[in-house]
Amino acid sequence: MTAQPASITPAPLILPDDIPYLPRGVRLADDRVRGIRVLQAPERAMQLDPIGDAILSELDGARSMAAIVSGLAARYNAPEDQIAGDVRDFLTGLIERRMVFVRVP
Amino acid sequence: MKDQQHQPRDLDGNPVTPGLPMAMLAEVTHRCPLMCPYCSNPVELTRANAELTAEDWGRVFRQAADLGVLQVHVSGGEPGARRDLAQIVAHARDAGLYVNLITSGIGITRERLEELDRAGVDHVQLSLQGIRPDMADRISGHPGSWDKKMAFAGWVQEIGFPLTINAVVHRQNLERLPDMIDLAETLGARRIEVATVQFHGWADLNRRALMPTREQAAFARQVVNDARVRLRGRMVIDYVPADHHAVYPKACMGGWGSTGLNVAPDGTVLPCHAAQSIPWMRFENVRNRDLGEIWHDSDSFNAFRGTAWMPEPCQSCDRKTIDFGGCRCQAMALAGDARATDPVCSLSPLHAQVVARAEADAGAETADLIYRRMRKGE
Numbered sequence: 001m002t003a004q005p006a007s008i009t010p011a012p013l014i015l016p017d018d019i020p021y022l023p024r025g026v027r028l029a030d031d032r033v034r035g036i037r038v039l040q041a042p043e044r045a046m047q048l049d050p051i052g053d054a055i056l057s058e059l060d061g062a063r064s065m066a067a068i069v070s071g072l073a074a075r076y077n078a079p080e081d082q083i084a085g086d087v088r089d090f091l092t093g094l095i096e097r098r099m100v101f102v103r104v105p
Numbered sequence: 106m107k108d109q110q111h112q113p114r115d116l117d118g119n120p121v122t123p124g125l126p127m128a129m130l131a132e133v134t135h136r137c138p139l140m141c142p143y144c145s146n147p148v149e150l151t152r153a154n155a156e157l158t159a160e161d162w163g164r165v166f167r168q169a170a171d172l173g174v175l176q177v178h179v180s181g182g183e184p185g186a187r188r189d190l191a192q193i194v195a196h197a198r199d200a201g202l203y204v205n206l207i208t209s210g211i212g213i214t215r216e217r218l219e220e221l222d223r224a225g226v227d228h229v230q231l232s233l234q235g236i237r238p239d240m241a242d243r244i245s246g247h248p249g250s251w252d253k254k255m256a257f258a259g260w261v262q263e264i265g266f267p268l269t270i271n272a273v274v275h276r277q278n279l280e281r282l283p284d285m286i287d288l289a290e291t292l293g294a295r296r297i298e299v300a301t302v303q304f305h306g307w308a309d310l311n312r313r314a315l316m317p318t319r320e321q322a323a324f325a326r327q328v329v330n331d332a333r334v335r336l337r338g339r340m341v342i343d344y345v346p347a348d349h350h351a352v353y354p355k356a357c358m359g360g361w362g363s364t365g366l367n368v369a370p371d372g373t374v375l376p377c378h379a380a381q382s383i384p385w386m387r388f389e390n391v392r393n394r395d396l397g398e399i400w401h402d403s404d405s406f407n408a409f410r411g412t413a414w415m416p417e418p419c420q421s422c423d424r425k426t427i428d429f430g431g432c433r434c435q436a437m438a439l440a441g442d443a444r445a446t447d448p449v450c451s452l453s454p455l456h457a458q459v460v461a462r463a464e465a466d467a468g469a470e471t472a473d474l475i476y477r478r479m480r481k482g483e
Binding site for chain 2: 010013023024025026029031032033034038040041042043044045095096097098
């Protein structure tokens, strides 16, 4: 029996042209008591930092991840490569939790 | 008058600092058409005439939201046994809460499910007792339950609710876990919760019928690990393992009185759904006091907050802020002392005894099921 090498990278769950969106039952909300933003999802409320909130606020169900990255890079005057990595990693974590869905164009 | 700047203290008088709860379990009724022998409701069930009204629940939800609660789990019993369930749900949404409906799927028609959609249910969690009619109907004690549940799951999909399947596993169905995970996927579930029976209350009466073997517990862990890899990005698997076979106890409620609270059908406020199994503990009621005051300032919630109350071996253990000494109710049940180290912990002096008893129960000839029922004549 051969074990898979531990370093194997799982297949990407989102590609630049894919369109990420919040499915039914997942929504951004204000946590008025704690004064923060949260992502409300089935049986889980996830506390968001300003970066997470900024990324998720861009999900309109129409634009691709690449377009969202470009917009954020321009708005925050940051290198697109770095934003692309942050956005992909953040969204991948949420796709794994089924809190973000992806539409393939 | 309330004391000014009253200092909350644990059961030994040590000062504690309450945090804020994220989630509330609202058990809106104990009535249920099913009779599952591991039901998490207390053995002493509350009658319909003692239940809070929908207006009462509205007030509780507003107090909960003011306190910091973000999500409510509307459960029971079977919440569908309340004719005014849609009104209760609407009150929760009006208060700004995210509404999870936890249901057996029995007794909610397609029309009522559409009404619950309009009222604002965000997410549906459906319990399954087996992957075929024979097992599902036998465990639930309800002939025809399987067919009703499958119809209900279809309506959930058609309406478009996010769906979680809740599969309680035990000695009699664990080997079918792979099929259960497949079924959840077929039903379009985003999540499946695989929860090994927790041996409190009703389940404790059925230990000899339901206690999994050590081999089954290991098998379940392997099935879950494999399925998580295979279903990555398609379905989430949350898993509550068999803690009688674990090395360390589970962090019950993520720490007593730290992140969650439970309101029982009659308005009793509990730190966890099994807390009434601690006989000396007194609980307060939303009929008499604001939920926020109960959270911050009641003896029951403060009793086991923080870590100062912990005896050895917990007190000097570096896991004391990870698992908080385990489950207080299990300590009560197995050690006869709610303060004790949870005896399922390998560091507990009672651990060997607990494991021996679990293995004896798991190896016993399968006992008849004792079904959950209300006692007659009350």
